[in-house]
Amino acid sequence: MAVALNQQQEFTAKLKQIEEMLKKYKGQKGALLQALQEAQNIMGYLPIEVQEMVAETLDITLSEVYSTITFYSFFSLKPKGKYQIRTCLGTACYVRGAEKILDRLKTELGIEVGDTTDDGKFSLNACRCIGACGLAPAIIINDEVYGRLTPDKIPDILKKFE
Amino acid sequence: MDMVTLTIDGIKVQAPKDATVLEAARKAGIKIPTLCFLKGVNEIGACRMCVVEVKGAKSLQTACVLPVSDGMEVITNSAAVRESRKVTLELLLSDHNLECPTCIRNLNCELQKLSEELGVQAIRYPGEKSKAQYDDFSPSIVRDTSKCILCRRCVSTCHKVQSVGVISPNYRGFNTVIAPVYDMSLSEVSCVNCGQCIMACPVGALKEKDDTDKVWKALADPEKYVIVQTAPAIRVSLGEEFGGELGTIVTKKLPAALRRLGFDKVFDTDFSADLTILEEGSEFLDRLQNGGKLPLITSCSPGWIKFCEHYYPEFLDNLSTCKSPQQMFGALVKTYYAEKMGIDPSKIFSVSIMPCTAKKYECKRPEMFSSGYQDVDVALTTRELSRMLKEAGINLNNLPDEEFDEPLGISTGAGAIFGATGGVMEAALRTVYEIVTKKELKNIDFTEVRGVEGVKEATIDIDGIKVNVAVAHGLSNARVVLDRVKNGEANYHFIEIMACPGGCVGGGGQPILNADERWEADYREERAKAIYEVDRNMPLRKSHENPAVKSLYKEFLGEPLGEKSHKLLHTHYTKRELYPATK
Structure with a gap:
């Protein structure tokens, strides 16, 4: 239980960090790749919560974000191992x-x-x-x-x- | 305009300098085959069907994205070109579900047509088939990626024309699939069911959810009293399915055709369009005079409604509470009409013929059961009706002229123009003007709100009251108008929004035109022209003059915005999430 709670807290903290990071890209549709790369550096992968944040900040569709993530093998939708x-x-x-x-x-x-x-x-x-x-x-x-x-x-x- | 001269297949051709080789060739009467190309929507050179030889170029060039230049020498029909196109096409076919005879697009498929035109008689490349998705959870649209050729015409339409953007190419290479995020169903994402993706699809990868079986069953059931209503836009499009020119008017063939299919009563949605004007016109005046929420925005288009619920929920209070004509009609058939005729409403099966795939969703909404039953049981598209007629051996061209049944088949020209962008606004203005001024409106043609321009604005003087109106069609244009309101750049009183480009005449349930046909003529203009001709030829052209609507108020409803109207003809809206619940 305690472990799960910690993981949740860590996840939320990283989301917050990504939110901060994304501020500089507000409304920049062309910044998708950089934004995703930086977000993945923070979180380790790109869960739907991060994708939505990126879509909203850059003012593009979630579909475009997902499409881009799945095109590049560098990006991951699942948590990565140690x-x-x-x-x-x-x-x-x-x-x-x-x-x-x-x-x-x-x-x-x-x-x-x-x-x-x-x-x-x-x-x-x-x-x-x-x-x-x-x-x-x-x-x-x-x-x-x-x-x-x-x-x-x-x-x-x-x-x-x- | 600056012109350049180039040579195509040895012929000297003049073209504007910003033209593509494809455009220049087309103009010169030289046909270059295309597949992914959809004029103005998808011009990306992806399918390589339009390759040509260009003198001096190392490899074949894609004509659809190749700009012309002075002195350019192009060959569209060399052995290398033909072989390249053929190989490309065979490779596409090698990963295509070849169930052509049973495919919804059999004989109206651009891939099939190209195979014939390019003389492909065998596929030399048998091989692995990519993993397909079949998604029929949406009430409106079915995706079958086993037939998808990845042309991206649907993607461009969804993103650029409709600014909805819920489908994209996911993954890469051989695994690429056009789908919503996480390969979800269209029913799980913020798709608005407009069906414009279907209109763009060259093959059978996108189609409407077929509901004809339910209608056949009801027609065959002696217990059922089967009633049908036909939307304004059907009368200027169904003829095309039977070889007619764009915008052939078949108003009087429709009742004959539907009676022969076995419908007990053939009514007209134009009737409830007139009724909508009385309710919505009164609502507008009420809001205008009593400080209600403005601008008032029309609510006839269920694709637009769902778009507003997902993408602009801050405007939900601006939406007219009026149900769409389809749903007003449905609510009345199982109450007013059933009572009047002494029919048990539980025995009534109510069908609508709509130019629209979103109507299939609308009639299932929980708000649309105000008669105590599902008000409209099944909404069929123009295409589904055409298929039913063909299956029954009914040829529209061989039918006599007949009239709609009374009383719900009586309508005015104002009801008819609902089918074209600007029509609801114009119909409303005709009525509002006369209610406010109590004077006869001399010139009833509000031409400033007609036409295919994406956003139309006008200021109408109603006896000293200046009413600012805006009309938008196609959801990317709806965004323009809504953003203007949001940013305080415009002060509209009344806005008409239709989800589909051109309004209902261009609806997602209408006959599908191939890319060439869409390039050659503007189907929206041609069908709209026909709609306005229908209007011109009607003896009555103002909704409030509709005698059947008048008696409906006298016998049943009382007055516009009255208690019964409120219960049967008005509705409410729900804020919906922008992103799917995947967490």
Whole structure:
């Protein structure tokens, strides 16, 4: 109960923070991407409450906000895990077996792309080229790149974050 | 205007310098196929059906967004162009639900027509189909994305023309789907049910909720006394479904057609439009003379009403409390008419033929049960009526002229013009003027409120009282007017707002015109012209002169705004959320 309450308070506090942040974008229809990026930096993801706030402040439709969020893989509608795993599916990684890496990550974590593990620890995403083609296939966990992967290296890497 | 000269298919063509290649070609009689293009609404070069070769360009160019330039050389019909269009079309078809013979848009589908025109006889690219959504929870509009070609004509219409904006492309690439937020149903978001998205759809991805089954069933039920009313705008549009020109007048064919379908009584919504004027005109005078809330805003258009409830709830007190003519009619049929004729109202099945998809929603609103029953049981669109007639083998063109039944089929020209933007205002002014001045109005044509300009303003002198009026059609224009009031930039007394561009003649339930037809002629103007012709040819043209309305007050209602009127003919409104309840 206490935990739930804390989470709720934290959520409300972050909403407040986003509201403050958005003030500078009032009525600026063109500021959608920056606004969403900053909001996601604060909240970690973009729940409907944030989307409505952005729509209202920028004077655009909620539909346009949602459309934009779902177009860019960078934005997330769901809370992200403590460790965010992004699997590169750019050309070089792809031809060197990125899909097998991704499949192994899914089995190890028991989640699909775009989801977060129940303990809130890991979230899994696929992304376009991360510019580490020399290390293909590669993944990024938070800000660290892990390259020259094989599916069997995955469990050991995940263990580091236990 | 600055002109440039270019060559299209070897022909020298002159075009204004801000024209596109598509426009220049069209003008020169050269047809370039289009699919996502909807003149003035959606000009985004997305579907690549209009590709052309341009000398000096590295790749094929999309003609619909390509500006002309002096000396430009364009080829619209090379092997490369034809192959490119064909491949694009086949790829579209490969992810399309090809149930054409049973599709609502069979034979009126731009994709089907293009396939024929471009000679596509096989689809060379079988492959995965994208995941489809079928949403029929809205009382008015059905979405079937298995047929969607992602042209975005509906999106542009919803956002730009109607400023409602509840559908957008969600996700990306192969997963893209045109849908409300979180892929919700249209019934869960602030959609106003106007149906303009349907009018823009080139295929069968958007359609009205079909209620014809309920009507067939009632017609076949010997226990039911089935009554029908037809809206003003139907008489200038239904003919198009039977090969008539835009705005063909079929007023007298309608009663014949509806009788042959088996309706027991064929009445006219023009009658209750006249009645609306008496109630609303009196309401306006009451507010004007007794310091009531002004400006008064008309309430005939259920799409506009829902828009106001979601987007401008601060204006709810400005809305006329008058029900729409459809609902006034419905309330009277199961009370006044049932009593007069000695019919048990529970046996009456009341149908309306409307140019409108929002009417389907309106007749189900909880406020619309004032007879003790659902006042209007089913609202059919013009298109649904056309389908019923065709199914019954009734060809409008082969029918004799007949008259509407009495007394609820008696109407004036003022009732008829409700069908065009500005019509309610004009009808009201004709009556208000004579009530106030007690003098005969000599020139009854208030031309300043007619026409397709988005916002029309006028000041009418009624015996020294200067009445400022505004008329808006299309909800983006409604916003303009409401914002002017909000910001104190205008001092209107009376505003008419219709949700659809052109008013009811351009309603979301009307015959669907393809993009070419919409480009060639302004259907709103053509149908409105016909409406005003109907008005001109009526022996009576002022609502308060309608003899059936007069006897209705004498026999039943008493007086405008009286107790019975209040109970049966007036309503109230509800503030609605702008955003869906997803939390």
